[in-house]
Amino acid sequence: xxxxxxxxxxxxxxxxxxxxxxxxxxxxxxxxxxxxxxxxxxxxxxxxxxxxxxxxxxxxxxxxxxxxxxxxxxxxxxxxxxxxxxxxxxxxxxxxxxxxxxxxxxxxxxxxxxxxxxxxxxxxxxxxxxxxxxxxxxxxxxxxxxxxxxxxxxxxxxxxxxxxxxxxxxxxxxxxxxxxxxxxxxxxxxxxxxxxxxxxxxxxxxxxxxxxxxxxxxxxxxxxxxxxxxxxxxxxxxxxxxxxxxxxxxxxxxxxxxxxxxxxxxxxxxxxxxxxxxxxxxxxxxxxxxxxxxxxxxxxxxxxxxxxxxxxxxxxxxxxxxxxxxxxxxxxxxxxxxxxxxxxxxxxxxxxxxxxxxxxxxxxxxxxxxxxxxxxx
Numbered sequence: 001x002x003x004x005x006x007x008x009x010x011x012x013x014x015x016x017x018x019x020x021x022x023x024x025x026x027x028x029x030x031x032x033x034x035x036x037x038x039x040x041x042x043x044x045x046x047x048x049x050x051x052x053x054x055x056x057x058x059x060x061x062x063x064x065x066x067x068x069x070x071x072x073x074x075x076x077x078x079x080x081x082x083x084x085x086x087x088x089x090x091x092x093x094x095x096x097x098x099x100x101x102x103x104x105x106x107x108x109x110x111x112x113x114x115x116x117x118x119x120x121x122x123x124x125x126x127x128x129x130x131x132x133x134x135x136x137x138x139x140x141x142x143x144x145x146x147x148x149x150x151x152x153x154x155x156x157x158x159x160x161x162x163x164x165x166x167x168x169x170x171x172x173x174x175x176x177x178x179x180x181x182x183x184x185x186x187x188x189x190x191x192x193x194x195x196x197x198x199x200x201x202x203x204x205x206x207x208x209x210x211x212x213x214x215x216x217x218x219x220x221x222x223x224x225x226x227x228x229x230x231x232x233x234x235x236x237x238x239x240x241x242x243x244x245x246x247x248x249x250x251x252x253x254x255x256x257x258x259x260x261x262x263x264x265x266x267x268x269x270x271x272x273x274x275x276x277x278x279x280x281x282x283x284x285x286x287x288x289x290x291x292x293x294x295x296x297x298x299x300x301x302x303x304x305x306x307x308x309x310x311x312x313x314x315x316x317x318x319x320x321x322x323x324x325x326x327x328x329x330x331x332x333x334x335x336x337x338x339x340x341x342x343x344x345x346x347x348x349x350x351x352x353x354x355x356x357x358x359x360x361x362x363x364x365x366x367x368x369x370x371x372x373x374x375x376x377x
Contacts, residue, residue: 037267037305043317045310047230048268051301051353052106052117053144053212056294057184058129060103060122066183069161070146071206072107072118079104081124082374083331086362090326090339092290093126097368099293100124103376113147113208115269119301123293132185132296135251136213137258137278139346140287141297143179143187143213145274150205151176151192157204170249179251186297189213211262211272212300216346217284219277223261225345228317229302231263231273239279255280268303287347290322299341299349307338307354314342322349325356331373333360 037046057063081101088096102122109116136142148154155169155178166179174194179187193207216222223234237260247256260276288294304310308325315321320343327335338356341349364371 043228043313045228045230045313045352046305046354047265047302047310048305049303050115050117050212050269050271051303051351052115052119053141053297053301054119054121054292054299054351055182055184055186056127056296056298057120057122058295059183060105060120063183064105064107064120066163067107067118067120069158069163069204070188071112071204072109072116074108074110075105075120076108077105078376079329080331080373080375082372083329084326084361084371085364085368086324086326087328087331087339089323090328090341091292092322092341093293094291094323096126097364098372099126100374109206109208114210115271116209117301118144126291126293128288128291128294130295132294133187134185135283136179136187137215137250137252137276137281138283138285138287139215139217140348141212141300142215142276143189144209144297145189145191145211145213146206147191147193147208147210148205149193149195149207151178151190154190154204154206166251167249170246178249184295211274213274213276214344214346214348216260216275216277216344218345219260219275221345222275222277223263225319226263226273226275228314228319229342229350230265230267232266233264235262235264237261237274237276252281289347290349292322292341292349299351301339301351301353304352304354307340307352307356310352310354311340311342319343327356327359327361328353331361331371333358 037048039046082098085097088099093099102124104121107118107120151169159165164181169176169178171177174192176192178190180190181187239259242256250256257279258276262272262274264270264272288298292299311325322341322343325338325340328337328339336355336358339351339353341351344350
């Protein structure tokens with residue numbers, strides 16, 4: 001079975017996820033055809049790419065400039081600042097007639113080796129300004145990893161620009177890493193590629209985003225859960241006890257122990273997630289609760305060919321969802337895409353983005369004012 005994604009929002013996925021297209025080609029988003037997808041079974045939802053992960057910021061312009069320093073120099077903007085009640089419900093904002101954004105953009109990294117999209121949003125209402133996770137062992141989406149070909153050069157460059165690091169780089173050349181935090185406190189792991197490349201002189205040597213780190217309470221249960229989505233390639237990470245020096249690089253003064261697994265989809269962009277179960281120190285506090293408006297790293301968007309089909313398959317396997325599918329994202333009856341959020345065993349929001357048959361805009365609740373869709377100036 002094959003499909004096409006023709007809506008501007010969903011076709012943008014191709015630009016973010018295709019190694020053969022540069023980020024500045026996103027003007028072609030309305031005409032690019034997706035690859036054919038063959039469903040392997042009746043329970044295959046057709047997951048083929050990571051669209052983006054979301055970061056919610058208190059200061060869009062400042063945070064946007066930070067990511068420009070790292071190489072996210074382009075993006076897709078122009079999305080509505082307000083939307084339907086159905087879209088608000090899709091984000092767990094059940095009591096809101098309409099949400100309102102101050103600014104937003106999907107950040108793109110030109111020439112990256114894999115999918116690197118970041119959905120950067122500054123909420124106006126509602127917004128939860130509580131600080132993001134204080135340590136990288138908190139249950140939930142913990143960090144994004146950026147691959148560099150020269151970690152020491154990037155560390156010195158970014159440190160000179162005022163970027164906050166948890167420690168000095170740790171490890172041998174080709175296998176070094178260091179954690180930093182963005183202006184809102186989101187953790188980013190800078191990891192060195194074992195393959196040497198020519199270095200940059202006045203920019204970073206970052207080349208891609210190999211994986212997103214998700215902390216889980218039971219790695220075996222989480223591996224089984226993510227298999228339902230299509231993460232069928234699993235590489236176990238045996239229990240590790242870190243040295244004091246490596247523990248410090250993670251931001252801890254005491255012993256660090258964890259086990260985990262890297263899980264990867266077998267088609268499309270073949271993106272990877274790293275699932276870590278922290279044994280010591282363990283933080284049992286759950287991931288951010290709904291609504292999806294908490295400051296920090298707050299959801300993972302995944303593309304499927306048919307969002308209603310995918311949701312139906314997963315619901316039959318007892319995967320919980322935050323709401324029903326919502327047409328996305330113009331707020332008109334011309335939308336040919338939709339979104340819905342599944343919830344993993346530790347509360348991580350997995351946004352499914354896919355085709356949806358156009359339909360009339362769902363009515364606003366009787367207690368709400370007339371629908372008003374506002375766009376950026």
